[in-house]
Amino acid sequence: RDRNAWEIEREEMKNRIAILEGETRTSKGLRTSLERHVKLLEIALKKEREKARILD
Amino acid sequence: MEGQDNADELYPIAVLIDELKHDDVLLRLNAIHRLSTIALALGPERTRDELIPFLDDSVEDEDEVLTALAEELGNFVEYVGGPEYAHVLLAPLENLAAIEEPLVRDKAVESLNKICEQLAERQVEEYFIPLTIRLSKADWFTSKISATGLYVTPYKKASASAQQTLRTQFGHLVHDETPMVRRQAANNLAKFIKEVPVSVVIDEMIPLFQHLASDDQDSVRLLTVEVLISIAEVIPKEQQPSHGVLLTALRSLFEDKSWRVRYMVADRFEKIAKAVNEEVVTRDLVPAFVKLLKDSEAEVRTAIASQIPGFCNLLDRETLLNEIMTSIEDLVSDPSQHVRAALGTQLSGLAPILGKEETISHLLPMFLQMLKDEFPDVRLHIISKLELVNDVIGIDLLSQSLLPAIVQLAEDKQWRVRLAIIEYIPLLAKQLGMKFFDEQLSSLCMGWLGDTVFSIREAATQNLKKLTEVFGVEWASRAIIPKVTTMSQQENYLYRMTTCFAVTILAPVITLDIIQNNILPMMDRLVSDPIPNIRFNVAKSYAVLIDTLRRLPAEGTLQQLEESGSTDAEPSPQGLELINEQIMPNLEKLQGDDDVDVRYFATIAAGGSTTAGAERMDTGQ
Numbered sequence: 001r002d003r004n005a006w007e008i009e010r011e012e013m014k015n016r017i018a019i020l021e022g023e024t025r026t027s028k029g030l031r032t033s034l035e036r037h038v039k040l041l042e043i044a045l046k047k048e049r050e051k052a053r054i055l056d
Numbered sequence: 057m058e059g060q061d062n063a064d065e066l067y068p069i070a071v072l073i074d075e076l077k078h079d080d081v082l083l084r085l086n087a088i089h090r091l092s093t094i095a096l097a098l099g100p101e102r103t104r105d106e107l108i109p110f111l112d113d114s115v116e117d118e119d120e121v122l123t124a125l126a127e128e129l130g131n132f133v134e135y136v137g138g139p140e141y142a143h144v145l146l147a148p149l150e151n152l153a154a155i156e157e158p159l160v161r162d163k164a165v166e167s168l169n170k171i172c173e174q175l176a177e178r179q180v181e182e183y184f185i186p187l188t189i190r191l192s193k194a195d196w197f198t199s200k201i202s203a204t205g206l207y208v209t210p211y212k213k214a215s216a217s218a219q220q221t222l223r224t225q226f227g228h229l230v231h232d233e234t235p236m237v238r239r240q241a242a243n244n245l246a247k248f249i250k251e252v253p254v255s256v257v258i259d260e261m262i263p264l265f266q267h268l269a270s271d272d273q274d275s276v277r278l279l280t281v282e283v284l285i286s287i288a289e290v291i292p293k294e295q296q297p298s299h300g301v302l303l304t305a306l307r308s309l310f311e312d313k314s315w316r317v318r319y320m321v322a323d324r325f326e327k328i329a330k331a332v333n334e335e336v337v338t339r340d341l342v343p344a345f346v347k348l349l350k351d352s353e354a355e356v357r358t359a360i361a362s363q364i365p366g367f368c369n370l371l372d373r374e375t376l377l378n379e380i381m382t383s384i385e386d387l388v389s390d391p392s393q394h395v396r397a398a399l400g401t402q403l404s405g406l407a408p409i410l411g412k413e414e415t416i417s418h419l420l421p422m423f424l425q426m427l428k429d430e431f432p433d434v435r436l437h438i439i440s441k442l443e444l445v446n447d448v449i450g451i452d453l454l455s456q457s458l459l460p461a462i463v464q465l466a467e468d469k470q471w472r473v474r475l476a477i478i479e480y481i482p483l484l485a486k487q488l489g490m491k492f493f494d495e496q497l498s499s500l501c502m503g504w505l506g507d508t509v510f511s512i513r514e515a516a517t518q519n520l521k522k523l524t525e526v527f528g529v530e531w532a533s534r535a536i537i538p539k540v541t542t543m544s545q546q547e548n549y550l551y552r553m554t555t556c557f558a559v560t561i562l563a564p565v566i567t568l569d570i571i572q573n574n575i576l577p578m579m580d581r582l583v584s585d586p587i588p589n590i591r592f593n594v595a596k597s598y599a600v601l602i603d604t605l606r607r608l609p610a611e612g613t614l615q616q617l618e619e620s621g622s623t624d625a626e627p628s629p630q631g632l633e634l635i636n637e638q639i640m641p642n643l644e645k646l647q648g649d650d651d652v653d654v655r656y657f658a659t660i661a662a663g664g665s666t667t668a669g670a671e672r673m674d675t676g677q
Contacts, residue, residue, distance in 0.1 A: 029083045036071050037093045044068075044097040 068097045088124040100137035104144050112148045119157040126152045130167025139174045143183040153202035165205040172209040180213045197234045204240040208247050230264045235273045242268045242279035246286040269305045274314035281320045288331035310344045315353040322348050322359035326366035349383040354392035361398040365405030388422050393431040400437030404444040420457050427461045439480045443487045471509040478515045482522040502539045517558045524565045537574045544578050549587045556593040563604040583642045588651035599661035605631035
């Protein structure tokens with residue numbers, strides 16, 4: 001019975017690891033996408049500024 | 057050249073495409089929710105020319121993502137250059153409104169209506185109404201269902217001729233051959249009616265209503281109850297008699313062969329009664345109400361029971377007493393417990409309507425019978441609403457008639473019945489007040505402590521704790537503690553045992569003073585009790601007391617401390633003193649007892665407490 005309990009616990013731990021790994025993957029993806037959005041906005045802002053300078 | 061590459065890669069739509077290709081749904085969802093960033097980076101002009109067309113035809117994804125897209129597009133007006141360009145958003149939303157998944161369509165319709173609010177009248181005529189018509193004429197019923205939701209908002213802004221077109225088109229939807237579309241049309245007809253002038257309601261909407269009300273599907277008919285209410289609300293009450301059709305429709309709804317339709321009518325009865333004129337109420341609704349009270353389906357009876365106070369409020373007392381009361385009285389002995397429970401919640405609402413005398417002669421007998429109901433919910437509902445009755449007939453009369461019933465139940469032979477009534481005591485006490493309780497109920501509560509059944513004694517001690525929460529510590533020290541002390545001197549050891557339990561349970565709700573002056577002396581005596589059972593229970597109670605005293609501030613009780621949530625209240629040094637001087641010596645004595653169980657529990661109480669104390673100090677430093 002002890003062995004059973006031990007195996008169940010092991011499985012639960014494995015599941016937990018899998019869930020946590022999935023979460024990190026997602027947040028990693030989220031981060032890269034957000035970083036790209038920042039760059040995107042940076043470029044857009046630069047262009048806007050240039051335009052404004054030309055108008056001045 | 058590298059800068060060029062970089063810029064290409066960061067071209068907003070390219071980024072979006074990239075993100076929408078990701079495997080992880082969460083990431084795609086996130087990309088959609090951040091769509092505004094892309095639009096902002098593009099600027100309004102390019103959003104209109106590039107982003108919207110892209111979304112228009114190239115997005116195929118899970119329903120979840122599409123729902124998010126439909127939602128986002130509803131807030132997109134500012135990103136496409138303000139209201140004058142808002143109509144470009146209609147195309148992608150039109151596609152989403154034709155999708156099979158209802159959640160996506162609902163969101164798309166919601167967003168379309170939101171955008172429509174911001175459109176100018178010309179745009180509504182030029183873009184929005186054609187869209188509505190297109191969806192209404194689509195082959196697939198999903199589009200038509202979406203279309204039914206798109207009539208109300210543009211109607212207000214349309215010109216007279218466009219309004220005419222909209223009404224005709226809506227008429228076609230009402231006459232659609234699929235019941236799914238007719239259902240949604242019925243749902244939206246009620247809202248539509250509120251937007252059109254009375255003359256149009258009479259000429260055009262009533263025929264539509266009649267058509268739906270005579271539908272062969274009961275799922276369609278039951279939705280017409282709402283339509284009927286909104287028609288009746290719009291037409292002025294003095295004009296209603298001239299529209300016999302409405303009355304006929306109403307009567308046939310009351311007697312519909314499908315109980316679901318009757319349920320709907322019963323559920324909205326009060327609203328219907330408020331919308332029609334008084335003559336109809338007395339002539340048609342009163343008999344209908346009585347009939348529904350006697351309906352063959354328990355669900356219908358439950359629904360109509362919930363309308364009792366609301367509807368009776370609209371009637372004069374004569375009709376109420378002569379025609380309705382007897383039917384309500386029949387419900388008290390209804391075979392379905394749900395009906396009785398629904399009646400139990402509503403019955404006390406009649407007291408203010410009936411007035412003092414009628415309440416006494418009609419309601420009280422019903423109350424008393426329902427108090428004896430075998431289904432606990434019925435009793436609970438009756439007891440929990442006693443306040444209303446109390447306000448009308450006064451505490452004296454109420455207690456005169458209620459008290460015998462409670463006493464009878466409290467002394468019932470079946471211990472389960474006694475247990476049930478104990479559970480309601482705190483509630484009763486809260487509603488009826490301290491004075492009533494002291495005079496009538498307190499002896500009852502103390503009596504339970506000496507019950508022959510353990511569960512009753514246990515519930516009674518729990519009850520004391522709850523009563524202390526209701527009435528406060530002072531009341532407890534005056535009413536409960538002396539009784540508990542007397543009990544500790546009883547012959548039968550079971551009573552003395554109950555004392556120990558009571559101490560354990562009451563510890564969190566009493567103050568330091570009471571523990572010092574009343575509880576500890578009493579425990580001192582019990583330590584040398586001849587029965588080992590008592591002695592080890594004393595040890596157990598000591599364990600709880602030690603724990604309480606460790607945390608108890610000089611003022612107030614532990615429970616108050618926990619409720620206020622403050623952690624800064626210092627435990628009183630007096631409490632620690634009491635532990636060391638009064639409890640510990642007794643525990644040491646018990647540790648040297650002859651009985652093995654007493655020694656065990658005494659060691660736990662003393663030993664367990666010292667380690668707990670050490671830990672507390674560790675964390676404190």
